[in-house]
Amino acid sequence: MRALTATAILLVLLLTSLPLAQSPAPIGVVSPAGRRTLSAAVVNDQDYVALDDVAAFVPLTVREDRQGNVTIAVRGKMIVAQRDRALVSVDGRVVALPAPLTRMGGRWLAPVDFLPRALALVAESRIEYRRTSRLLLIGAVQVPRVTTRVEPAGAATRVTIEIAPATGVMTITEAEKVMVRLDADGLDIAQVTGSSPMVTQVRPEGTSTITVGLAPSAGDVRASTTNADNVARVVIEITPPAQAPESSAAPPAPAAPALVPSKGGVQTVVIDAGHGGDDAGVRGAGGTLEKQVALDVARRLKTVLESRMGVRVVLTRDDDRVVSADERTATANNAKGDLFVSLHMSASSSAAMTGAAVYFMRLDREGEETRREAGAQSSALPVLGGGTRVIETIRWDLAQARHVDDSGRLANLLAAALEGHVPMTPQPVQAAPLRVLAGLNMPAVLFEMGYLTNAEQEKRAAADDGRTALVQALFDAVNRFALANK
């Protein structure tokens, strides 16, 4: 009996000498390999992680000596931790930790802060720990902080989503939800503030999408995106169905076309702002430059297409720089665009010349031959895992040959959409051998928006309402084309 009592006392003493561990929510890890979780334990109010779990993200080995000190080897460099001391030596540098490393269940645990403070110094890789959101970022990943406010705006509801640092944003409006897709590897989402009867929920979906659920009481939805001070701001205005669509709270620009419920067969639109940098293009007598008009219309069109149709929009240039025709083609083809619109302004020796025109590719004999042979020439290439896949081949510089019919259709749709909004030339649709269209592997048009050598058209091209009319017409054309290709 005495022996049993002594054993029990020893057992109690042993248990009380061990650190008390609890199991909190796991830590989210975002790395170039994707998003995973890392189990954590709370020891004496500190978050700890097991070093052998960390080894799955940062290759390391752990060795313990007879004195109970731990040596962690990373890329040939050493981190030495002494038993019960909240200090480590990192490749000769002393680094303070909030708590010492500890051994539990046969595994070595380190405070989470060990990762950014000590391990990052030898891992040659960024390691950042965001305590509030319990996110561990490893390597070159983009995880913006996202804050969401839901607030009334008159009879409407405004949902403001701020993304910092700013990333590419695509807004997709569907019947029961608005999806905000970010060009990011993960999201660091803060608590949503405010609420509205028209908004059922705001929640992350997948790695980089925020979904705003719409209640049946929600009516028209408008979304717009702006960038300022490296913060992207998405504003979603939701009006009740009974209210007029032109809400006073709605932003004045961009254009307000009818809401499109579906993006049809078009997922990615490539917009090509002509010229740029030293190549200013046409210069109007009033000083208006073709390159500036083209870029501004391209940016406006991007905003409208993204917010109204929910398509991905790629610009071949988003600043004032020289871009070669081959670079424009490569950008479009690499983005796997479904549609390409090149924006230009015209010039003439006659100041009286006015009107817009839409061009698509005209093939010469070589192009026609390439087009005929496009379907016939195919190669069976081996694929990973065995078997083969048939790949149609076509000359890279004549890739447009297989799309000329669709391009012609797009040109006619665009001309029809422009009718009544923009003055057109006597021949509004023309086929011509155009350099920027030749290598595009998608339906493509070049849109000459008007003559900068005509005083009236230059004035219109420089004015906000003139550009809005162009964007509206372009949106209508892309939308009709998308629905026709559904």
Next chain:
Amino acid sequence: MKRTFLFGLAGFTALALLGWGVDAGLQYLGRTSSPDAPVTPAPPPAPTAHITATLFYGSRDGLLLQPVRVEVPLAEGAVAQGRQIVGALLQAPPAPYVPVIPAGTTLKAFYLSSSGDAFVDLSAEVSTKHPGGTHAELLTVYAVVNTITTNLQGVQRVQLLVDGHEADSVAGHVDVRRPLERDLAYVRQEPPPAMPAVK
């Protein structure tokens, strides 16, 4: 005394011969300037042969190309004739037509390949002084292409070069990487009026 006589005789003889010579010369001159004498006309300069070529200028409204018949000097062989025709096209067009090729553009080289393609090398001004715009560039390119393919038998295609080099385009729009065929889509289809000869 005798010597003095001999010197005097020699001087008299010389004076007599001089007087006869002058008289004979005057008589000859008088004969040739006589209005009754027949006149031998000076040979006229050789007449310059011309051909009538169809050049493509900008129409007066600037919208299209307009074919215009123009006399250009005849040259020996297709290459020399091609040079004459392009040279004429590069000059300022007669009223009321408007230029579609920038002023100051010159022909640097012209040659024909065995396959019937013409190579036209224009000076850099065709690009640097171009006003820009797809339509204006189409008129520039097809003024040259249509003029050559219309006037030089056997030439089907024209390859444009700029300042001795192959170019992507003349002013950023029209693809001139490969030889271009005649295209009348940018031509006003009216009977071409005859114009005076190009000197």
